[in-house]
Amino acid sequence: MSVRFSTAEVDAIAALARLELTDAERKLFARQLGDILEYAVQVQRIDTSGVPPTASLVTSHAADRHDAVAPSLDRMAALANAPDAAPDAGLFRVPRVIG
Amino acid sequence: MTCEAVIGLEIHAQLRTASKIFCGCSTAFGAPPNTHVCPVCLGFPGALPVLNRSAVDFGIRAALALGCRVNPTSIFARKNYFYPDLPKGYQISQYERPLAERGLIEANADYWGPERDIRITRVHLEEDAGKLLHEGFADSERRSYVDLNRAGTPLVEIVTEPDLRQAKEAASFFGYLRELLMAMDVNDGNMEEGSLRCDANVSIRQLSSESLGVKVEVKNLNSFRFLERALDYEIERQAEMLRRGEPILQETRLWDSDSDTTVSMRSKEHAHDYRYFPEPDLPPLVLDDARVKEIREAMPEAPAAKRRRLEKMYGLARLDVVNLTIEPGLDGYFEEMVRHQANPREAKNWVLGAVRAKINEARVGVAQMRSALSPAALASLLALVEKGAISGAMAKGVFETMFQSGRSADDIVRDEGLAQIDDDAQIAELIAGVLAENGDAVAQYHAGKAATFGFLVGQVMKATRGKANPKRVNDLLRKRLDADR
Helix, strand or coil, X not given: CCCCCCHHHHHHHHHHXXXXXXXXXXXXXXXXXXXXXXXXXXXXXXXXCCCCCCCCCCCCXXXXXXXXXXXXXXXXXXXXXCCCEECCCCEXXXXXXXX | CCEEEEEEEEEEEECCCCECCCCCCECCCCCCCCCCCCCCCCCCCCCCCCEEHHHHHHHHHHHHHCCCEECCEECEEEEECCCCCCCCCEEEEECCCCCEEEEEECCCCECCECCXXXXXXXXXXXXXXXXXXXXXXXXXXXXXXXXXXXXCCEEEEEEECCCECCHHXXXXXXXXXXXXXXXXXXXXXXXXXXXXXXXXEEEEEECCCCCCCCCEEEECCCCHHHXXXXXXXHHHHHHHHHHHCCCCCCEEEEEECCCCEEEEEEXXXXXXXXXXXXXXXXXXXXXXXXXXXXXHHCCCCCHHHHHHHHHHHHCXXXXXXXXXXXXXXXXXXXXXHHHCCCCHXXXXXXXXXXXXXXXXXXXXXXXXXXXXXXXXXXXXXXXXXXCCCCCHHHHHHHHHHHHHHCCCHHHHHHHCCCCCECCHHXXXXXXXXXXXXXXXXXXXXXCCCCCHHHHHHHHHHHHCCCCECHHHHHHHHHHHHHHHC
């Protein structure tokens, strides 16, 4: 039994991820995502009552740091990788986003 | 149709750490743009977050102050959305398993209400986003500018159940939270700098109904005044739609303080659009009882508890206690005076009178007031009044001199010869002198002209330069005159 994944659902996910897909890709991803969900359905058949959920495989928990300020990046270096920036103002620049 | 509003609040409070929640960049406000950024908070590929231990401690403290249960294990989650204030494409937050849950502010827990229990749904840790600048540039028509100093600043989000019913009540509750978080030293309460922000969920339902109406989220409520006005507006807007039989849409609206209205910002994004999933770069946050206990034991006294204690311990009226605690530090000033043997009633009168007036007049904080005139020094001034060395009226002048000069009350009273004459022999001597110089008046008094007595008292007081107790002078003079009769 395979799980159906519609191309409309693929479109919704693609929109959230800001991806533009061709028709061929839509069909391909619908099938592949369906296969993945099918696998999830199989896994869900296993009785896990009494088993605590695993959010992470990391078992060591002493993974925090003291609250100490460390040097930040040089501003020009920080802006250097941006597609667009206003170095004089020290700001990143993007297409206007408020509507 | 009678309807009521149902309001829940979401409060974001910046935790008072020196560095960001997942990297070592500074959280200081007001730095030049993009100078507190690094590969982690810029979302560079391969950069990994490491949790700030103090942020967790502050979060636990906030949760405990709200009566929440701290979860032994909580889980960070990615909240995915695209917006330029968030360079990673997701915000690290907590979702299914937050830091703490199920808190409670009990009905009538404090002087301002609330009249019913306000339940806290959850308290979770998350990172703040950056700041977008939409105006003020030559190309602002087409471009937005981004400052990411703020991105990665540690926040707690506090979510209440929809237990509030009125705009005013919601504003009071937000005020309570602000005072509490500040007293716990978790947040600086600075709403102008955005350290404390509030969003509200508002719906309307018929009074008898148990089910909730369609919920509208109102954002940008970053002052008590805006919160109250925006909620009043939104409640009326929804009630009007209900009256007209129009459907209320689930949406996010923005308070616009220029027009005093809420305006639609976007239709509600449904929770699953954020595609939350556990953050693979951070292990679950495991908190043992010992750590939570240690934090609980080190917590400062909560304002409501303090008010109850002050009322009981010193027999003060509620209004006085509220006034003592409303300006942070005044209550400490008061209690330290009492520790230095000041009478609680008198100490309260002085703190709410002269001390508070001086703080306002000189535009200083309580800390500066303390260094100019310590509670111990003021207590010693009260002691002089209590033992009758100076009058209450004179004490006001001494207080002023103490504040200006930093000298002690004893020194000022001695150096300026202000002490009241409380030696009967000395007063008797002055009386003898006055009587000798005013033979006519004395004769008139003996002839039965009672009004002359007042004149003679005045003359004696003049001779003491006002430093004798008038009642004492009265008694001694009467005794002396009657003895001569």
